Amino acid sequence: MNLLNFGPFTLDMDRRVLLREGTPVALTPKTYETLALLVRNSGRVVEKSELMDALWPDAVVEENNLNQQISALRKALGDRAEEGRYIKTVPGHGYRFIASPNAPAPNRVMPRKTTPLMIAATAVVILLIGAGIWLWRLRTSRVPAAQPRSIAVLPFKSLSGGDEYLGLGLTDVLITRLSNVRGMIVRPTSAVRRYGQEADPLGAGRQLHVDAVLDGTIQRVNDRVRVTVRLLNVADGAALWGDTFDDRFTGFFAVEDSISERLTRALALRLSESERKGLTARGTSNIEAHQWYLKGRYYSTQWTVDGFTRALDAFHRAIAIDPTYALAYAGQADAYYRATTIHLTPQEGVPRARAAALAALRLDDGLAEAHAALGIIKFRYDWDFAGAEREFRRAIALNAEDVEAHQWYSEYLTAFGRVPESVAEAKTAQQIDPLSPEVAWDLGLALLFGNRNREAIEQLKNAVDLDPRFWLTHAFLAWAYGQDGKYDLAYAEYAKAQALDDNVDVLSQWILVAHQAGRNADAQRMLDNLLQRAKTHYVAPFYIAAAYIAVGENDHGFEWLEKALTERNELLVFIKVAPSFQSVRSDPRFIAILRRIGLAQTAGSGAGVK
Numbered sequence: 001m002n003l004l005n006f007g008p009f010t011l012d013m014d015r016r017v018l019l020r021e022g023t024p025v026a027l028t029p030k031t032y033e034t035l036a037l038l039v040r041n042s043g044r045v046v047e048k049s050e051l052m053d054a055l056w057p058d059a060v061v062e063e064n065n066l067n068q069q070i071s072a073l074r075k076a077l078g079d080r081a082e083e084g085r086y087i088k089t090v091p092g093h094g095y096r097f098i099a100s101p102n103a104p105a106p107n108r109v110m111p112r113k114t115t116p117l118m119i120a121a122t123a124v125v126i127l128l129i130g131a132g133i134w135l136w137r138l139r140t141s142r143v144p145a146a147q148p149r150s151i152a153v154l155p156f157k158s159l160s161g162g163d164e165y166l167g168l169g170l171t172d173v174l175i176t177r178l179s180n181v182r183g184m185i186v187r188p189t190s191a192v193r194r195y196g197q198e199a200d201p202l203g204a205g206r207q208l209h210v211d212a213v214l215d216g217t218i219q220r221v222n223d224r225v226r227v228t229v230r231l232l233n234v235a236d237g238a239a240l241w242g243d244t245f246d247d248r249f250t251g252f253f254a255v256e257d258s259i260s261e262r263l264t265r266a267l268a269l270r271l272s273e274s275e276r277k278g279l280t281a282r283g284t285s286n287i288e289a290h291q292w293y294l295k296g297r298y299y300s301t302q303w304t305v306d307g308f309t310r311a312l313d314a315f316h317r318a319i320a321i322d323p324t325y326a327l328a329y330a331g332q333a334d335a336y337y338r339a340t341t342i343h344l345t346p347q348e349g350v351p352r353a354r355a356a357a358l359a360a361l362r363l364d365d366g367l368a369e370a371h372a373a374l375g376i377i378k379f380r381y382d383w384d385f386a387g388a389e390r391e392f393r394r395a396i397a398l399n400a401e402d403v404e405a406h407q408w409y410s411e412y413l414t415a416f417g418r419v420p421e422s423v424a425e426a427k428t429a430q431q432i433d434p435l436s437p438e439v440a441w442d443l444g445l446a447l448l449f450g451n452r453n454r455e456a457i458e459q460l461k462n463a464v465d466l467d468p469r470f471w472l473t474h475a476f477l478a479w480a481y482g483q484d485g486k487y488d489l490a491y492a493e494y495a496k497a498q499a500l501d502d503n504v505d506v507l508s509q510w511i512l513v514a515h516q517a518g519r520n521a522d523a524q525r526m527l528d529n530l531l532q533r534a535k536t537h538y539v540a541p542f543y544i545a546a547a548y549i550a551v552g553e554n555d556h557g558f559e560w561l562e563k564a565l566t567e568r569n570e571l572l573v574f575i576k577v578a579p580s581f582q583s584v585r586s587d588p589r590f591i592a593i594l595r596r597i598g599l600a601q602t603a604g605s606g607a608g609v610k
Contacts, residue, residue, distance in 0.1 A: 006086065006099035007085070011101070013036065015242055016032055016036075016242045016243070016244060017239050017242055018076070024240075026238070026239060027076055027239075028215075030055060030217070031069050031072045031076065034055060034070065037051065037055070039097055041097065042097040042098075042100060042101055043097070044096060045093050045095070046097075047094040048063060050094065051094060051095070052065075055069070084098065085099070086099050148210075148233070148240070148267055149184065150185035150210040150212070151184065151186055151187070151210055151211065151214060152192055152205055152208045152214070153171050153174045153178070153186070153187070153192060153214045154192050154199065154201055154213055154215050154216075155167050155193060155195060155196070156168075156170050156218040156227065157218070158218055165295045165297075166218050166220060166225075166294065167218050168189070168294075169293075169295070169297055169298055170294075171193075172189045172294070173294075174214070174256070175188060175189050178263070179401040180399065181264065185210070187210060188401060188402070188403045188432060190404075190436060191403070191433040192204070192208070201213045201232055202234055202237055205232070205234035206234060207434075208435065210234060211233070211234060211235070212232060212233055212234060212267075213234060214230075214231050214232075215229070216228050216230065224246065226244065227244070228244045228245075229243055229245075229259060241266035243262060245259060283327040283364070284318075286321055286325075289318045292318035293314070293318045293325065296315040296328070296331050297311075299311035300338070308335060311331070312332065312336070315329075315331050315335060324363055326360045326363035329359040330360040330369045331369075332356040333354075333357035333370060333373040334353075334369060336353035337350075337353040337373055340353060346568065346570065350377060350381050353377055354374070354377050356373075357374040357377065358374065366398055367398070368395040368399035368402045369399075369404075371391045372392065372402060375388045375389075375395060375408060376408045379392075379408070379415075380570040380573055381568055383597055385412075385416075392405055392408060392409035403429050403432045403436070403439060406429035406432065407425075407426070407438070407442045409425050410423075410425035410446055411445065414446045414574070415573045415576065415577060416576070417576065419452070422450065423443065423446045423450065426445075429442060429443075430443055435466060436466070437464075437473055438472075440463035443459050444460040444463055444473070447459055448476060448480050448579075449577040453483045456476075456480040456483075457477065457481065457484060460473055460476050460477035460480055461477060463476075471498075471500035472505075474493045474494075474496045475497040475505065477493045478494040478509070479509050479513065481513075482513030482516060483579055490513050490517075494506060494509070498510075504530060504540070504543045505543065507526055508543040508547045508550070509580075510526055511523050511527055511530070511546075511550045512550035512579070514526065523550070523551050524551065530544060530547050540564065540567070541560045541561070542561075542564040542569040542572060545558070546580040548560060549580065549581060549583065550580060554587065557584070558589050558590075565593065565596065565597075573597065575590075575594070575597075575599070576599045
C-alpha cells in the first residue's frame with residue numbers, strides 16, 4: 001500500500017484518504033489533492049503558480065481559491081498559519097510541507113546494554129500487544145458499523161469549462177441505477193440538483209435527511225475523462241469510500257459501471273441477479289447518443305425557454321443517432337409535457353409527448369418515467385382515468401422512488417376526492433424529496449381541495465418557507481386563507497404571488513376570494529383586467545369561466561366552460577373538487593359537464609370511471 005505517515009496522520013495515496021490515528025478525516029477532493037501535492041514535494045517550496053496549475057489545469061482561478069484550500073487543509077490538520085507544524089507559508093512564493101513523511105523522529109537517548117531479562121520482558125509486551133490487537137479485530141468484525149440505508153448523490157463538480165452537463169448527467173445516471181436497488185433510499189435528481197459547485201456535502205446530507213452522500217468531481221481534457229468520488233457518513237463526516245476513475249471519454253460507460261459497482265460494495269448492499277444487471281444496464285451502446293441524452297437531461301432541469309429548446313434538440317439528436325434509445329424517448333416525452341404547460345399549446349405539445357412516451361414503452365416497457373409521463377397525459381388531456389391510474393401504479397411499482405409518479409398520482413386522487421389516498425401519496429413524494437417547494441405544494445393542494453383548510457394552511461406556509469420566490473405556493477396559501485375566512489391574510493399572499501409572477505392563475509383565484517370577502521368592487525376590477533388581457537394575449541377559457549362563476553355570472557361562466565371543453569383544458573379535471581366551482585355543483589349544466597369529462601361517478605376506489 002502507498003502510505004505516507006506524518007505526526008498522527010497517515011495519507012493513504014491508493015484510497016485517497018487521510019487518516020488521523022486510523023480515523024478518516026473529512027476532506028473535499030480538491031483539499032485532498034492539495035495535501036497530496038504538498039506531501040509529495042515535502043521539504044521544498046511549491047510556488048503558488050505551480051499549485052494552481054496542478055490543481056486547476058484547465059480553468060482560470062484566482063489566488064483566493066488556493067488560499068481557501070490551504071485554510072481548509074490547515075483546519076483539518078489542526079495546524080495554524082502562525083505555528084506551521086505541517087505547512088509553512090513562504091511569503092511571496094508559496095508553501096512548504098515541513099513534516100517528513102515516513103521519517104521517524106530521531107532517537108537521541110543513549111543505548112542501554114541489553115540483558116536477558118529485558119529481552120523476556122520485551123517478548124511479553126509484544127505478545128500482549130498482539131493479543132490486544134487480535135481481540136480488537138475480532139470484536140470489531142463481529143460488531144460492524146451500521147451501513148447507510150439512504151443516500152444522496154450530489155451533482156459532480158465540473159472542473160472543465162463547457163462540460164457542466166457531464167456532472168449532473170453522471171449524477172442522474174447513478175441515481176437511476178441505485179433507485180432500482182431494494183432497501184436503499186435514494187434522493188431523486190430533482191432533490192439534489194440545487195446543490196452547486198460550492199455546496200457543503202455534509203450540510204446537504206443533513207438537509208436531505210440521508211445517512212450518506214456521494215460527492216465528487218469530473219474533468220474532461222481532450223479525449224480523456226477523470227472522475228473522483230468519495231462517500232461520506234453524514235453523522236460524523238467519516239470517509240466511507242473514495243476512488244478515482246480515469247479513462248478515455250469513449251470509455252465513459254466503463255466509468256459509470258465501475259462507480260455503480262464499487263459504490264454498492266461500499267454500501268454493503270446485497271443484490272439480486274436482476275439488480276446486479278440493472279446496475280450496469282444502459283439504453284444505448286453509442287457514446288455519442290449517450291452524451292446527447294445527458295445534455296438533454298441537464299437542460300430539461302433549467303425551466304427556461306432556452307433550456308427546453310436545448311433539451312428537445314439534444315433528445316432529438318440522441319434518437320437520430322440511436323433510434324432504439326428508449327431513455328431518450330422518455331426524456332423527450334417529459335420535456336414536451338413540461339413545455340406544454342409553459343411554452344407550447346396543448347395542440348402542439350401533447351401529441352408529441354404522447355408519441356414519445358409510447359415509443360419509449362415499445363422499446364422498453366420497464367421505464368418508470370415513461371409510464372408516469374403517459375399517465376399524466378391520459379389523466380389531464382385524454383380523460384382516460386382508468387388508464388391513467390394503471391400507468392401511475394405501474395410507474396411506482398417499477399420505481400418506488402419516482403417522485404413525479406407519486407406527485408401526479410396524488411393529483412389524480414385529488415381530482416376524484418379520494419383525500420386520504422391523495423394525501424398519503426403526496427406525503428410519500430415529500431419523503432423522497434423533502435426540500436422541493438413543488439412537492440410541498442402538491443400536498444397543500446391535496447389538503448385544500450380535500451376541504452382540510454387548516455392543515456392546508458400549515459402545509460402551504462411550510463412550502464413558502466422552502467422557497468419564498470415560488471409564486472404558486474403563495475397563491476395557494478392565499479386561497480386556503482380565503483377558504484378559512486382570513487381575507488386580509490389572503491390579500492397579502494396574493495399580492496406577493498402577483499409581485500413574483502403576474503399571471504391569470506393568480507388573478508382568477510383572487511377574484512373568488514375578493515367576492516367571498518364582500519369586496520365586490522375589487523372582484524369586478526380584477527375581472528375586467530382578466531377580460532382585457534384576453535383581448536391581446538391568449539388566456540385559457542378555464543380561467544375566465546372560473547372568474548365569471550366566482551362573481552355569480554353563471555351563464556357567462558358556462559359559456560366559457562364550453563370553450564374550455566373544446567380545448568380540453570388540462571385543469572378541467574379538478575373542477576369536481578376545486579373551491580371555484582362550489583357554488584354551481586348542483587347546477588344541471590355542471591353535472592352534465594362532469595359526465596362529459598368522466599368525473600360524474602367513480603367505481604370503487606378508482607379502478608374505473610363511469
